[in-house]
Amino acid sequence: MRYELFYWPEIQGRGEYVRLALEEAGASYVDVARRRGGEDRLMAILGSEREKYPPYAPPFLKAGRLMIAQTANILQYLGPRHGLAPKNEQGRLWVHQLQLTIADFVEEVHQTHHPIASALYYEQQRKEAKGYSREFWKRRPQKYLGYFERVLDRSGGPWLLGRRISYTDLSLFQVVEGIRYAFPKAMRRLERTIPGVVALRDAVAERPRIAAYLASPRRIPFNEYGIFRYYKELDA
Amino acid sequence: MRYELFYWPEIQGRGEYVRLALEEAGASYVDVARRRGGEDRLMAILGSEREKYPPYAPPFLKAGRLMIAQTANILQYLGPRHGLAPKNEQGRLWVHQLQLTIADFVEEVHQTHHPIASALYYEQQRKEAKGYSREFWKRRPQKYLGYFERVLDRSGGPWLLGRRISYTDLSLFQVVEGIRYAFPKAMRRLERTIPGVVALRDAVAERPRIAAYLASPRRIPFNEYGIFRYYKELDA
Structure with a gap:
């Protein structure tokens, strides 16, 4: 089966967690909105009155008949x-x-530059972003x-679940x-206190399929439109 | 099986979505932290070095051997x-x-009074809360x-999935x-535009087990410690 992933074509964003899983799996997929006419298809599904399982927002995945x-x-x-x-219940x-829990954290990271409203520009909430980032x-x-780090300690590593990699390791990377x-x-200061997490990050980067993906044009570079943005003044 | 629910004893918070599901199901459960010594048990699990599946935060549920x-x-x-x-895959x-999607929305509601930091008091971020609430x-x-409302239109109602109630209806309530x-x-102004959602809210409130729960001391009243807080100045 060939999956169809629908996500904004210019950012890593929340779609990246799915891309990393598809890449590590060696799955066959199309990143629809990065193809000609693909973003129109994405918008058509979002606005459709006929879609039986309408997504609130991207990312969404078509897997055969599933949405x-x-x-x-x-x-x-x-x-x-x-x-x-x-595959067992407790494990899943x-x-x-x-x-x-990663999703909750990512949401908090997003607020470092957009604490007042996603719909406003960063420049319109710069002062509040500084205050939020300082507290963060x-x-x-x-x-x-x-x-x-504690979960890794308890699992014995190298992965969060122990000896077998899972999608959440890719997300933590x-x-x-x-x-x-x-x-x-x-982050440089913080990393000294989380050696297990840093080692996990390195181990993910060395996975052959992930390494190939990161070096390919399929990996969109970080930029100032995504969730993780670099504003020098926020990095104390 | 008797479930054990662990959540902060003084607020509805995120635990309330679980409480509503357990109540509607007529399930046997203990709201552990609301019993004598229960909050100590909750804290012990959160701080435990031995817990195999340590929660990041409440709520968490013990269901037999599952955590x-x-x-x-x-x-x-x-x-x-x-x-x-x-029970089918697409339905689940x-x-x-x-x-x-409800969880994402609830997170945004929480920020109406805590846009800068959960760890600070409302009074320390009042100005930013006003700005956030206005944009919100x-x-x-x-x-x-x-x-x-659109999902209800498409399902034909009265529930989000159509003719059978699900836990997400209770959460929307x-x-x-x-x-x-x-x-x-x-909210009074907005409700005119979402009649289906309001009808769903009424239908949930009339479910016999939910009505009994809401009238019981098990339902913690809304207050100014939870996620939904009333600050007159934020309600424009």
């Missing part, structure tokens, strides 16, 4: 099919729980990434990459 | 077991997707609740109740 939206939901569908999640619930770096990355990009100074 | 955290994850576990979700993915009411409830409490003036 699946919400990043974590797409991943929990793909995971057990491609060896990226356990646990990896999904970790993924939802007092405790949030420490708490979230410290949690994943993406979060580390994103924060390194957006907050290079603050 | 499940993250509200939407708990609901997707409970749903098919108690007639509150379809769809109802979970709706639930995750220009478009966000309209977009989210308008989306659920809770969101309407919460916004009515927090933003009575703004």
Whole structure:
């Protein structure tokens, strides 16, 4: 089966967690909106009155006759099919729980540059973004990434679930990459306290399919339109 | 089986979506932290070094030998077991997707009073809360609740999935109740445009088990510690 992924073509954003899973799986997929006419198809589905399972927002995945939206939901569908999640009940619930915790963290990262409204420009909420980012770096990355460090301690590593990689490892890699990009100074300090998470990041980057993906034009570079943005003044 | 729900004892919060599902199901459960010594048990699990599946935060549910955290994850576990979700794959993915969209909306509502940091008091971010709430009411409830109105249109009602109630209907009820409490003036205006959502809210409130729950001391009243808070100055 050839999957169709629908996501905004110019950013990594929330679609990237799905792209990483599809790439690691070696799955056959089309990143629809990056093809000619693809963004129109994406918009047509979002605005459709006939779509039986209308997504609220991208990303969404067409998998044969199935239509699946919400990043974590797409991943929990793909995971057990491609060896990226356990098949037993506790294992599936646990990896999904970790993924939802990553999603919560990513949402907080997004607010570092958009604390007042997504619909406004960064420049319109710069002062508040500084205040948010200052508070954020007092405790949030420490708490979230410290949690994943503890999970790794308990699993014995190298992956969050132990000896087998799962989609949530790929997502944690993406979060580390994103924060390194957006907050290079603050992240350098924090990384000293989370060696397991850093080692996991390195191990993901070395996976042959992930390495090939990251070096390919399929990987959209970080930029100032996505979730992880670099504004020097926010990186204390 | 008797479920054990672990959540903060003084607020509805994110635990309320689970409580509503357990109540509608007529399931046997203990709201652990509301019992003597229960909050200590909750804290012990959160801080435990031995817990194999450590939750990042409440709510979490013990279901026999299973440990499940993250509200939407708990609901997707409970749903098919108690007639509150379809059992087929597309149905399960769809109802979970709706639930995750509700979770996104609830997170945005929380920021109306805490746009800068959860760890600070409201009074320390009052000005920013006013700015956030003003922007929020220009478009966000309209977009989210308008989306659920369209889903109801397409399902034919009375429930989001059509003729059978699901856990996400109970959650949508809770969101309407919460916004009515927090933003009575703004919500009154908006409700004219979402008659289907309002009818769904009424239908949930009339379910015998839900009505009994709402009238019981098990239902914690809305207050100024939870996610939905009433600050007159934010309700434009």
